Structures are given as C-alpha cells and as structure tokens.
Amino acid sequence: MTTQKMFGTDGVRAPVGMEPMTPQTIMRLAHACGQLLSRQHTGLNPRPVVAVGTDTRGSAPMFEAALQAGFSAAGVDTVMCGELPTPGVAYLTRLRGYQxxxxxxxxxxxxxxxxxxxxxxTGDKLPDGMEAEIERTxxxxMVCLPSSRLGRVSVLPEASDLYIQFCRQALPAGLHLQGMKIVIDAAHGAxxxxxxxxxxQLGAEVIAVGASPDGQNINDNVGATSPKHLSEAVLAHQADVGVxxxxDGDRLVMVDSEGRIYAGDELLYVLAVDAQTNDGLQGGVVGxxxxxxxxxQALLRRGLDFARSAVGDxxxxxxxxxxxxxxxxxxxxxxxxxxxxxxxxxxxxxLR
Known part of the structure; x- marks a missing residue:
C-alpha cells in the first residue's frame, strides 16, 4: 500500500534501497503505469510501447530491469535505449510514437x-492527474498477465545517434563552431x-572533462552543480567557452573565456534577448x-513580459x-x- 505521495516535482526520487527507490516498488510503479497505458491505448501496435533510458549510476541496471519486468507483466512493450540523457528519451518517445x-x-x-x-x-512530463492515478493503481x-499477453523487450542501438542528430539541429542553418575551443563538463553522467x-560534429575543438563515469562519480564535484571545475578547465585550456x-543532461551552466560562470537566470536572459532580436520570442518569458x-527587471526594461511559476521545470x-x-x-x-x-x-x- 502506498502511504505517501511518491511523485515530487520531477518524478520519483530517493536514496537507493529506501522507499520508493527499491526494485520491488519500481516494478510495481511500472506495472501501475503500464495498466493505465493499456487502458488508454488505441494505437496500431497491439500493445503500448515505452522507451527506457538511464544515466550512469551503478544502480541504474537494477531499476532498468525492475521497470522492464513491471511493464512486461502489464502487457507493455519496452524499448531499451541504454545510457541516454533525459531530453533524449523525451525526444525519442515523440519521434517514434511511443506511448x-x-x-x-x-x-x-x-x-x-x-x-x-x-x-x-508528446515528450512532456506527466500531468499531475496521471501521476495521482498511477499512485492509486x-x-x-499486482497481477501478471498470461505468457501470451506479456510485453516484449527490444533494444534501440541507434538511440544515441538519433539524439545527436536532433541536437545538431539546434544550431541555426549556416552556423558552425569551427575555430572554437570548447570545454564540455558532462558531470560523469548520461x-x-x-x-x-x-x-x-559541429566543428568545435572539444576538451571533454567529467566524461569518465565509473558508476559512483556522477555529479561528484563536477558538472552544473560544481561549475568551478569547468571554470578552472576553461582557463587551463585557454578555451573560448565552457559548457x-x-x-541527466537537462541542466546547463556556462563559462566564458575569462572563467566567469553564467547560471540559469543569466542564460535565460541571453536566450530571451536573442529571440527578441530575431523576432522569435512569441510573448514573454517564464521564470x-x-x-x-x-x-x-532587465526583461521588463526591454519591453518583455515576465511571469513566475512554482519551482520545477x-x-x-x-x-x-x-x-x-x-x-x-x-x-x-x-x-x-x-x-x-x-x-x-x-x-x-x-548551442542556442
């Protein structure tokens, strides 16, 4: 029985081995989600299909297997994408028409x-109503379907390549990164x-740091939560910019050639000014x-509306x-x- 709300502002999260992040509970979570998907399914495929990707944590394979088991027991097919950033899974779900x-x-x-x-x-986070229904379910x-109705499992080996092609489209046509030296800090993650x-592929000379995951070092004094690491690397390599x-690849902090760190609010302003300049903003900006x-205040001075939501993307x-x-x-x-x-x-x- 669920005794408390499982879903937070960004899915389900907890220390490994503590509820709800145990293999048993994650299997039940997938089974409950699978039941809802099966009831709603109207597609050409006889069963709903779900894409599954992971970051580089040592516990990821255990939970990947639990998800696969839960979905299969509910009659849902799973497509295993391997290590893939969160936005990559969102993109492939939309691209391939998965449920x-x-x-x-x-x-x-x-x-x-x-x-x-x-x-x-559609590549969006689940609405609150569906999360609540999953918890009620x-x-x-938990009842396993007969063998003939179990969900099937397949692998999508080209998942990373498809996402790389998608990312390249973020750079406007005619632009490239040739002649630029860029440090990328991937937080030992996805x-x-x-x-x-x-x-x-877009032409930059790349120095990769935080790019040697061992299952235990993800976000460990590297990446967007520890940008000093990137700043020092940019200065050491005399790079033009750092990323x-x-x-899981959904956050961004940047560093300029002098080692100055630019966090989300400043980057949002840069994107807003660029969009306004190129007549592509369409309304205001949400923080x-x-x-x-x-x-x-800076956006209002440029004549741009600004609205505030609750915390959480x-x-x-x-x-x-x-x-x-x-x-x-x-x-x-x-x-x-x-x-x-x-x-x-x-x-x-x-890239934008």
Missing part, C-alpha cells in the same frame, strides 16, 4: 540517490559521450518564484503552455525553449 518514456536518473543528485522520470507520448494487487560528439551539464529579481512548462509563450527556465539551469524541444535540454540550450 511513454521513462528515465532512470536522480538528475543532479549524488550517486547514492536514484529516481524515475516519466514522459508522455499501485494500491491494487551526456559523457553524446555532448562532446555533438560539438565535435557544464548535470547527470519561477526563485528567479532573480534582476532578471525580471514542469511548472515552468505548464505556465508556458497556459500563456502560449515559448521560453522559460530556472536559475538552476533548466532552460526550456519550445521552439527546439518539449523539455529542458542542456546540450541544445548551450
């Missing part, structure tokens, strides 16, 4: 934690191969109740949709540009 996407990650948290994030068929006994490859991501007052996204706007973000580095993705994406935001 949902699931990421095993605790984002910027230390390796002792893990979590599960869900995406809808978990209170019912972007450790993908992010350097994206920037190299720091978090463990959160924690956004810097200086950001709001899902709330930023909800308010963007309510207002019909395209750009928003948080000081932590979650930046959402609906012109280029349905969710926060550190690599694409950096």
């Amino acid at each position: 949902a996407g699931v990421v095993v990650s605790a984002s910027h948290n230390p390796c002792e934690d893990n979590g599960v994030k869900f995406f809808s068929a 978990m209170d019912q006994p 972007c450790h191969r993908i992010a350097p490859e994206v920037f190299r 720091a991501l978090d463990g 959160t109740v924690m956004s810097n007052q200086g950001l709001e 899902r709330h930023v996204l909800e308010l963007l949709k309510q207002r019909g706007w395209r750009l928003g973000g948080e000081g932590s580095g979650h930046l959402i540009g609906l012109d280029w993705h349905s969710t926060g994406d550190g690599v694409m935001s950096a």
Whole structure:
C-alpha cells in the first residue's frame, strides 16, 4: 500500500534501497503505469510501447530491469535505449510514437540517490492527474498477465545517434563552431559521450572533462552543480567557452573565456534577448518564484513580459503552455525553449 505521495516535482526520487527507490516498488510503479497505458491505448501496435533510458549510476541496471519486468507483466512493450540523457528519451518517445518514456536518473543528485522520470507520448512530463492515478493503481494487487499477453523487450542501438542528430539541429542553418575551443563538463553522467560528439560534429575543438563515469562519480564535484571545475578547465585550456551539464543532461551552466560562470537566470536572459532580436520570442518569458529579481527587471526594461511559476521545470512548462509563450527556465539551469524541444535540454540550450 502506498502511504505517501511518491511523485515530487520531477518524478520519483530517493536514496537507493529506501522507499520508493527499491526494485520491488519500481516494478510495481511500472506495472501501475503500464495498466493505465493499456487502458488508454488505441494505437496500431497491439500493445503500448515505452522507451527506457538511464544515466550512469551503478544502480541504474537494477531499476532498468525492475521497470522492464513491471511493464512486461502489464502487457507493455519496452524499448531499451541504454545510457541516454533525459531530453533524449523525451525526444525519442515523440519521434517514434511511443506511448511513454521513462528515465532512470536522480538528475543532479549524488550517486547514492536514484529516481524515475516519466514522459508522455508528446515528450512532456506527466500531468499531475496521471501521476495521482498511477499512485492509486499501485494500491491494487499486482497481477501478471498470461505468457501470451506479456510485453516484449527490444533494444534501440541507434538511440544515441538519433539524439545527436536532433541536437545538431539546434544550431541555426549556416552556423558552425569551427575555430572554437570548447570545454564540455558532462558531470560523469548520461551526456559523457553524446555532448562532446555533438560539438565535435559541429566543428568545435572539444576538451571533454567529467566524461569518465565509473558508476559512483556522477555529479561528484563536477558538472552544473560544481561549475568551478569547468571554470578552472576553461582557463587551463585557454578555451573560448565552457559548457557544464548535470547527470541527466537537462541542466546547463556556462563559462566564458575569462572563467566567469553564467547560471540559469543569466542564460535565460541571453536566450530571451536573442529571440527578441530575431523576432522569435512569441510573448514573454517564464521564470519561477526563485528567479532573480534582476532578471525580471532587465526583461521588463526591454519591453518583455515576465511571469513566475512554482519551482520545477514542469511548472515552468505548464505556465508556458497556459500563456502560449515559448521560453522559460530556472536559475538552476533548466532552460526550456519550445521552439527546439518539449523539455529542458542542456546540450541544445548551450548551442542556442
């Protein structure tokens, strides 16, 4: 029986081995989600299909297997994408027409934690109502379907390549990064191969740091939560710019050639000014109740509306949709540009 609300502002998250992050509970969570997907399913495929990706935590394979078992018992097919950033799973879910996407990650948290994030068929975070229904369904006994009706499992080996191709589209046509030296700090996380490859394919000379995951070092004094590491690397390599991501690739912090750190509010302002200059803003900008007052004042001076949501990128996204706007973000580095993705994406935001 569930005794408390499982879903927080960004999925389910806890220290590994503590509820709800036990293999038993995650299997039941997948089973409950699978039951809902099966009831709603109207697609051509005989069963709903869910994409599953992970970050680099040592506990990821255990929870990946638990998700697979729960979905299969509920009659849902799973497509295993391997190590893939959160925005990559969101993209592939939408691209391939899957009914949902699931990421095993605790984002910027230390390796002792893990979590599960869900995406809808459109690449959005699940609405509150569906999360609540999943929790209610978990209170019912878990019943495994007969063998003939179990969900099937497949692997998508090209998942990373598909996402790399997608990221490259974030750079406007005719632009390239040739002649630039860029340091990429991937936080020993899900972007450790993908992010350097994206920037190299676009012509940059790339120095990759935080790109040697061992299952235990994700976000450990590296990445977007420890940007001093990136600043020191930019200065040491005399680079033009630095890009720091978090463990699952949906946060961004940047550093200029002098080692100065630019967090989410400043980057959001840069994106807003660029969009306004190129007539692509479409309305105002959404921040959160924690956004810097200086950001709001600076945008208002440029004649741009600014609205505040509750903390959490899902709330930023909800308010963007309510207002019909395209750009928003948080000081932590979650930046959402609906012109280029349905969710926060550190690599694409950096390219923009």
